[in-house]
Amino acid sequence: MKLEDLGEGGFIRKIRERFKAAVVVPIGDDAAVFDIPSGHSLVFCSDLLAENSHFIRNLHPPDSIGYKSVAVNVSDVGAMGGTPLHFLISFAAPGDLDVAWVDSFFDGVAKACADFDISLIGGDSSSSDRIFLDVSMIGTVPSGKAVRRSGAKSGDSIYVTGQLGGSALGLECLKSRDLKNRAVRRHLYPEPRHKVGAALRERVHAMIDISDGLSTDLTHIVEESKVSARIYKDRLPGWPDAASNHILHGGEEYELIAVSSQDLAEVVMNVPLRRIGEIIDSGFENQVFLIDGPQESVLSPLGWQHF
Numbered sequence: 331m332k333l334e335d336l337g338e339g340g341f342i343r344k345i346r347e348r349f350k351a352a353v354v355v356p357i358g359d360d361a362a363v364f365d366i367p368s369g370h371s372l373v374f375c376s377d378l379l380a381e382n383s384h385f386i387r388n389l390h391p392p393d394s395i396g397y398k399s400v401a402v403n404v405s406d407v408g409a410m411g412g413t414p415l416h417f418l419i420s421f422a423a424p425g426d427l428d429v430a431w432v433d434s435f436f437d438g439v440a441k442a443c444a445d446f447d448i449s450l451i452g453g454d455s456s457s458s459d460r461i462f463l464d465v466s467m468i469g470t471v472p473s474g475k476a477v478r479r480s481g482a483k484s485g486d487s488i489y490v491t492g493q494l495g496g497s498a499l500g501l502e503c504l505k506s507r508d509l510k511n512r513a514v515r516r517h518l519y520p521e522p523r524h525k526v527g528a529a530l531r532e533r534v535h536a537m538i539d540i541s542d543g544l545s546t547d548l549t550h551i552v553e554e555s556k557v558s559a560r561i562y563k564d565r566l567p568g569w570p571d572a573a574s575n576h577i578l579h580g581g582e583e584y585e586l587i588a589v590s591s592q593d594l595a596e597v598v599m600n601v602p603l604r605r606i607g608e609i610i611d612s613g614f615e616n617q618v619f620l621i622d623g624p625q626e627s628v629l630s631p632l633g634w635q636h637f
């Protein structure tokens with residue numbers, strides 16, 4: 331069956347029957363209504379996935395697109411030190427799209443809801459000549475405890491969670507149909523570190539999730555904090571077989587960069603945390619320096635950019 335045969339009413343009914351959130355007013359009214367715990371601020375973010383820019387219909391399984399569209403927002407909430415709560419999906423697609431694609435997409439969304447303990451509470455739909463998916467997510471953080479990009483100070487240590495380079499390697503493997511490589515799963519079903527972000531929020535000065543690549547996202551921290559950074563190539567936790575280009579610049583990792591004056595534990599919420607360098611005073615520019623043996627060079631932000 332095609333989406334145009336199902337119709338907008340059928341589409342909404344299908345989603346409403348599947349996603350039943352325990353909130354004051356769930357899907358099915360003009361707007362959703364839910365309560366938030368007292369003493370908390372809301373954390374609010376969105377992420378747009380456009381067909382052919384972020385995914386290719388005959389390459390990426392639809393359930394992975396559903397999963398990832400939610401996971402990337404969970405990662406952003408976590409990078410603020412927050413806990414994800416609820417989300418909306420706006421969905422635009424061609425009328426001749428197979429309903430099986432839509433069902434599989436929402437399988438991935440449902441898996442993400444279960445994995446991250448969050449719920450879908452609404453959204454919107456429209457027709458379009460290619461697929462556009464926008465997820466808007468709300469989370470909470472205790473008032474005054476959100477972690478920004480701008481708090482890094484000279485002398486602080488720079489940490490990263492997990493391993494880097496797996497997602498970029500996985501995308502290459504996916505394109506060359508080497509589907510047995512473990513990195514493919516890493517690319518398709520990212521593991522956001524929101525629980526680590528929430529656990530660290532009282533102990534860090536700055537935090538960001540790696541969506542555009544280590545070089546680009548660490549540059550965001552040094553620019554916002556008006557400092558520079560020095561990182562050591564031999565301390566970067568690389569994914570097995572990832573090239574240094576993947577490790578330094580690969581996007582869609584959804585690991586965290588955390589900056590702290592404290593000596594952070596090596597494992598937080600079962601995720602390894604590695605000290606990769608330090609924040610230093612800036613000269614004329616806010617830059618990232620890469621130390622590779624005896625050599626020091628400026629690490630330009632060569633990660634993902636849309637425009």
Ligand SMILES: [Mg+2]
Nearest residue numbers: 406409539541
């Ligand atoms: Mg982010």
